[in-house]
Amino acid sequence: xxxxxxxxxxxxxxxxxxxxxxxxxxxxxxxxxxxxxxxxxxxxxxxxxxxxxxxxxxxxxxxxxxxxxxxxxxxxxxxxxxxxxxxxxxxxxxxxxxxxxxxxxxxxxxxxxxxx
Amino acid sequence: xxxxxxxxxxxxxxxxxxxxxxxxxxxxxxxxxxxxxxxxxxxxxxxxxxxxxxxxxxxxxxxxxxxxxxxxxxxxxxxxxxxxxxxxxxxxxxxxxxxxxxxxxxxxxxxxxx
Numbered sequence: 001x002x003x004x005x006x007x008x009x010x011x012x013x014x015x016x017x018x019x020x021x022x023x024x025x026x027x028x029x030x031x032x033x034x035x036x037x038x039x040x041x042x043x044x045x046x047x048x049x050x051x052x053x054x055x056x057x058x059x060x061x062x063x064x065x066x067x068x069x070x071x072x073x074x075x076x077x078x079x080x081x082x083x084x085x086x087x088x089x090x091x092x093x094x095x096x097x098x099x100x101x102x103x104x105x106x107x108x109x110x111x112x113x114x115x116x
Numbered sequence: 117x118x119x120x121x122x123x124x125x126x127x128x129x130x131x132x133x134x135x136x137x138x139x140x141x142x143x144x145x146x147x148x149x150x151x152x153x154x155x156x157x158x159x160x161x162x163x164x165x166x167x168x169x170x171x172x173x174x175x176x177x178x179x180x181x182x183x184x185x186x187x188x189x190x191x192x193x194x195x196x197x198x199x200x201x202x203x204x205x206x207x208x209x210x211x212x213x214x215x216x217x218x219x220x221x222x223x224x225x226x227x228x229x230x
Contacts, residue, residue, distance in 0.1 A: 009156075035218070045159075045206060045221035091158060095217075102210065102217045103174070104149075106158035 006107035021077040023092030033095040034075040040088040120222035128228045135194045139207030148190035149208040197229040
């Protein structure tokens with residue numbers, strides 16, 4: 001069975017600090033996809049990134065970067081120079097590639113609080 | 117206008133009542149999903165549908181049923197609501213015609229069962 005662990009329940013930082021959100025996953029599949037979603041206080045879920053199991057290149061998008069390491073089954077998310085608007089719950093998710101499509105297994109989320 | 121809409125956005129009901137949550141999408145996606153979110157538990161899959169004639173149970177389908185009325189509409193029903201079904205419910209869609217099959221979520225429905 002697939003499993004996603006986000007061991008950090010809550011993180012508090014001061015604005016402009018860098019912060020890394022950890023994600024560790026378990027799967028027996030050789031082909032799988034990893035995702036990060038953001039849930040701001042307003043409650044909606046916003047897609048941030050998708051990475052497939054064959055692509056271990058790190059990715060940077062503005063202040064966001066992601067580090068995928070198959071050797072440690074980790075897909076960590078770093079926010080550089082954090083801002084108050086980054087305050088949200090962040091979910092890591094793993095997809096199981098079934099015959100017809102992908103089903104997502106979510107981690108329990110990390111609450112990030114960025115304070116002035 | 118939002119691509120994935122959910123109605124109602126908030127609902128308070130009593131134990132034993134039948135409740136229907138509706139999801140509509142204008143993204144043209146073929147796949148639709150229902151999840152529930154509970155504090156500290158992340159999101160868990162209730163049901164999913166890969167096309168109009170395909171309905172599948174997810175991780176926590178007991179106490180729920182669904183109907184895929186059209187490609188764009190996917191409803192979730194609680195036949196007899198109970199308090200532990202109080203949660204935030206999300207609908208999501210994805211598209212098999214793309215290589216990503218990324219799921220996009222609606223705004224959520226907050227359901228309270230008294």
